[in-house]
Amino acid sequence: MTSKRQRSAQYRVAELLGCLRTETPALSKENTKFGFTGETLDVDGRTLYRIVALRDFGKIRKGEIGGFIENEDNLDFNSNAWIADNAQAAEYSRVSGNAMVSGNVKLSGNTKLSGNVELSGEIQLSEYMGHNFSTTEQVKWYITDRVKDDKRAAKRIQEINVFLSKLRQ
Numbered sequence: 001m002t003s004k005r006q007r008s009a010q011y012r013v014a015e016l017l018g019c020l021r022t023e024t025p026a027l028s029k030e031n032t033k034f035g036f037t038g039e040t041l042d043v044d045g046r047t048l049y050r051i052v053a054l055r056d057f058g059k060i061r062k063g064e065i066g067g068f069i070e071n072e073d074n075l076d077f078n079s080n081a082w083i084a085d086n087a088q089a090a091e092y093s094r095v096s097g098n099a100m101v102s103g104n105v106k107l108s109g110n111t112k113l114s115g116n117v118e119l120s121g122e123i124q125l126s127e128y129m130g131h132n133f134s135t136t137e138q139v140k141w142y143i144t145d146r147v148k149d150d151k152r153a154a155k156r157i158q159e160i161n162v163f164l165s166k167l168r169q
Contacts, residue, residue: 025049025071033057033077034066041068043106046090051075051083058082058098067101074107081114093125097134113139 027035032055039050048068053060058080060066067087069075074089075082076096083089084102093107096114101107103120111125115134123143125133133139 027072028077031072031077034075037065041088043088043090046070048088048090053082085120087119 025036033053034051035054036049037052041048041050048070050068051066053062053064053066055062060080060082064084067083067085068089069083070090074093074095076094079096079098081095081097081099082101083095084100085104087101087103087105087107089095089101089107091108091110093109093111094113095101095107096112097117098115099113099117099119101113101117101119104122105119106124106126107113108124108126112132113119113134114132117133117136117139119136119139123139125139125142133142
């Protein structure tokens, strides 16, 4: 996490460089939570826009630079949800509630994250069947189920779960 001073400095730099864009893609007037910086990312022919917090909410402070979204619908502006670092949300994916997505997580398709889900690292959720996750445990179960045939990945997941259980004791 960056300090409050660093975040406000990032926001001022973005303002001075004229990087805060409100014209494309369109943002609703009710959205006082985030805006777009001038930074974009092309992913599979889609343009994703880096976000910046326009006000304090949850653990996020005004000026904090976030991850990338394709449009306003990818991130709920009425909750504490946030997409940080280089995380991406595209297509019909949605992050809401207290969900926090960070690292290099990539969401696409109809994936929905809500509740208290926290995802970070190198995770890709791109199902088109419309998975809705409201806890981190649901995501872990889903990923474990998907890689159960991959013996190396399954062994690593088992090692991580053993390590986590020891930490909780």
